[in-house]
Amino acid sequence: MFSIDRLISEMKKKKSAICLGLDPFIDKIPSKFIEEGEFYFGKTISAYSYAVLQFNKKVLEICKDKVAVVKPQFSLYVRLGIEGLLTFKNTVQYAKELGLLVIIDAKSNDIDSSMEGYADGFLGSVKIEEEEFSAFDADFLTINPYLGSDTYKSIKKVIDTNEKGAFVLAKTSNPSSKDFQDKLIDGKPLYWHVAKSVEDYFKDYKTEFGYLPVGLVVGATMPQELKILKEEFNKLFFLIPGYGTQGGTIDSLSQIVNENIGFIVNASRSILYSYKDKYKDLSFETAILKSIDEMNDQINKVVKY
Amino acid sequence: MFSIDRLISEMKKKKSAICLGLDPFIDKIPSKFIEEGEFYFGKTISAYSYAVLQFNKKVLEICKDKVAVVKPQFSLYVRLGIEGLLTFKNTVQYAKELGLLVIIDAKSNDIDSSMEGYADGFLGSVKIEEEEFSAFDADFLTINPYLGSDTYKSIKKVIDTNEKGAFVLAKTSNPSSKDFQDKLIDGKPLYWHVAKSVEDYFKDYKTEFGYLPVGLVVGATMPQELKILKEEFNKLFFLIPGYGTQGGTIDSLSQIVNENIGFIVNASRSILYSYKDKYKDLSFETAILKSIDEMNDQINKVVKY
Numbered sequence: 284m285f286s287i288d289r290l291i292s293e294m295k296k297k298k299s300a301i302c303l304g305l306d307p308f309i310d311k312i313p314s315k316f317i318e319e320g321e322f323y324f325g326k327t328i329s330a331y332s333y334a335v336l337q338f339n340k341k342v343l344e345i346c347k348d349k350v351a352v353v354k355p356q357f358s359l360y361v362r363l364g365i366e367g368l369l370t371f372k373n374t375v376q377y378a379k380e381l382g383l384l385v386i387i388d389a390k391s392n393d394i395d396s397s398m399e400g401y402a403d404g405f406l407g408s409v410k411i412e413e414e415e416f417s418a419f420d421a422d423f424l425t426i427n428p429y430l431g432s433d434t435y436k437s438i439k440k441v442i443d444t445n446e447k448g449a450f451v452l453a454k455t456s457n458p459s460s461k462d463f464q465d466k467l468i469d470g471k472p473l474y475w476h477v478a479k480s481v482e483d484y485f486k487d488y489k490t491e492f493g494y495l496p497v498g499l500v501v502g503a504t505m506p507q508e509l510k511i512l513k514e515e516f517n518k519l520f521f522l523i524p525g526y527g528t529q530g531g532t533i534d535s536l537s538q539i540v541n542e543n544i545g546f547i548v549n550a551s552r553s554i555l556y557s558y559k560d561k562y563k564d565l566s567f568e569t570a571i572l573k574s575i576d577e578m579n580d581q582i583n584k585v586v587k588y
Numbered sequence: 589m590f591s592i593d594r595l596i597s598e599m600k601k602k603k604s605a606i607c608l609g610l611d612p613f614i615d616k617i618p619s620k621f622i623e624e625g626e627f628y629f630g631k632t633i634s635a636y637s638y639a640v641l642q643f644n645k646k647v648l649e650i651c652k653d654k655v656a657v658v659k660p661q662f663s664l665y666v667r668l669g670i671e672g673l674l675t676f677k678n679t680v681q682y683a684k685e686l687g688l689l690v691i692i693d694a695k696s697n698d699i700d701s702s703m704e705g706y707a708d709g710f711l712g713s714v715k716i717e718e719e720e721f722s723a724f725d726a727d728f729l730t731i732n733p734y735l736g737s738d739t740y741k742s743i744k745k746v747i748d749t750n751e752k753g754a755f756v757l758a759k760t761s762n763p764s765s766k767d768f769q770d771k772l773i774d775g776k777p778l779y780w781h782v783a784k785s786v787e788d789y790f791k792d793y794k795t796e797f798g799y800l801p802v803g804l805v806v807g808a809t810m811p812q813e814l815k816i817l818k819e820e821f822n823k824l825f826f827l828i829p830g831y832g833t834q835g836g837t838i839d840s841l842s843q844i845v846n847e848n849i850g851f852i853v854n855a856s857r858s859i860l861y862s863y864k865d866k867y868k869d870l871s872f873e874t875a876i877l878k879s880i881d882e883m884n885d886q887i888n889k890v891v892k893y
Contacts, residue, residue: 362705367723463733
């Protein structure tokens with residue numbers, strides 16, 4: 284079963300269109316995890332990587348029945364070096380054990396055998412001397428399209444062998460996404476050409492819910508772009524970042540809803556660290572739970588499952 | 589001293605404009621390393637990651653006086669999972685110990701705190717509870733510009749704190765680089781706009797040899813583009829992939845040479861694995877040495893140090 288179909292099934296089952304971003308910031312995670320890490324490992328990078336893993340595990344346990352999919356931000360684990368990457372691996376694995384789908388947000392891009400490295404490592408497996416090794420085994424990977432369709436080739440290969448999926452950056456949620464993505468080429472913005480290239484490249488896949496195995500990343504901060512793309516590329520599933528902290532609202536989402544569940548909305552800091560601001564009187568566990576419930580309620584006003 | 593100045597100093601000292609790509613392929617590395625790995629660890633991913641590290645170390649020892657800089661391809665280590673990433677880290681560290689500069693080829697891209705994760709992790713350091721932790725501590729990182737100048741911000745920060753550098757993908761060496769990079773925007777191709785954005789963003793840095801701390805990636809397979817960009821953006825240093833295996837030739841390079849050493853040319857498989865084809869009668873060590881010497885001789889016909 285394609286990752287995209289498994290995702291939609293889980294969304295229907297859990298009545299949730301949230302993608303929970305797992306973005307670790309050492310100065311924001313509850314101090315008890317930091318103290319525990321330092322108790323075991325002293326003031327070392329192992330201590331803080333351990334603390335992140337324990338926090339992530341707790342978060343995953345709290346949210347496992349409330350969201351369908353989580354998205355660890357690769358770069359924030361790279362920052363902690365090899366110890367952080369071990370935490371990354373263990374986080375992905377624990378999420379899968381709890382029945383959650385996993386999007387690795389690494390915005391990967393390369394060509395030929397180098398792109399295959401990402402596809403095999405993050406999503407697929409590698410065969411060496413007749414043995415099969417699977418490194419991270421996530422369900423989806425985010426992809427940057429700047430190198431063109433050569434980037435998609437290895438993703439197609441890993442879809443063909445194990446039915447995984449990807450999300451290609453089209454129109455991102457940051458202010459300078461306008462620098463290149465909005466520029467007109469033959470009368471259409473670059474992000475439109477990217478969307479078109481994804482649809483063209485993967486158009487022949489038949490899935491259970493009708494969405495292609497590779498979708499798009501389109502920011503919630505861009506309601507106009509979101510609406511136009513969603514109407515024109517209705518076989519592409521959208522991963523929508525920028526909701527909450529970055530300023531995206533429910534209004535931007537309400538414009539793109541149709542009969543199907545065609546998107547997930549990412550939130551990270553506004554949920555994980557709500558005990559630091561919005562719910563500073565609550566325990567971090569209760570604050571996370573309350574924030575997820577609220578976000579589900581809010582999005583579910585406009586989504587039909 | 590800026591990484592770009594250290595690079596040019598080393599190039600002058602060693603009379604070399606090669607960037608040696610460290611691209612591990614398990615089926616290509618000499619069998620003695622594989623056998624040694626399997627002896628210690630059985631048919632495990634640890635065995636093959638160990639084999640790659642031993643091979644890389646040997647390669648680095650052979651080339652340390654013949655090239656100024658090496659470029660491990662991140663994705664090919666991701667493919668081997670956490671064990672591969674440990675080999676990646678140890679490879680970077682060993683190269684630095686031998687006095688070589690290191691470009692991490694991860695084509696990283698993200699925004700805000702997420703981009704900072706890559707900048708801190710690959711190039712800089714992270715401060716936690718008054719302690720400073722450095723993860724990979726390389727000299728340069730390759731960067732994908734699709735998200736716009738927000739991507740450059742964290743790189744600027746790491747240049748300001750520790751004088752590292754980066755190379756931004758402009759015109760890549762692969763066939764589908766034409767999909768988006770060649771498209772005309774206001775009469776100029778997208779890759780030109782990318783080059784312009786890099787020059788504009790980093791223009792205020794004063795370096796010893798006059799090149800900005802952030803340069804461009806431009807493929808050797810595109811002699812025309814290479815020439816035009818090099819003439820117009822003469823303060824940007826070029827990392828040029830695609831020489832040898834991918835079809836770039838000395839003619840493409842001879843067109844862009846001026847008074848200064850303004851570029852490095854990457855080669856990987858054509859050197860590392862030359863014992864498998866061009867020099868199949870030689871030991872892998874001798875074949876590597878011979879291939880490096882030949883490539884240096886060839887490029888040095890057109891370069892003035």
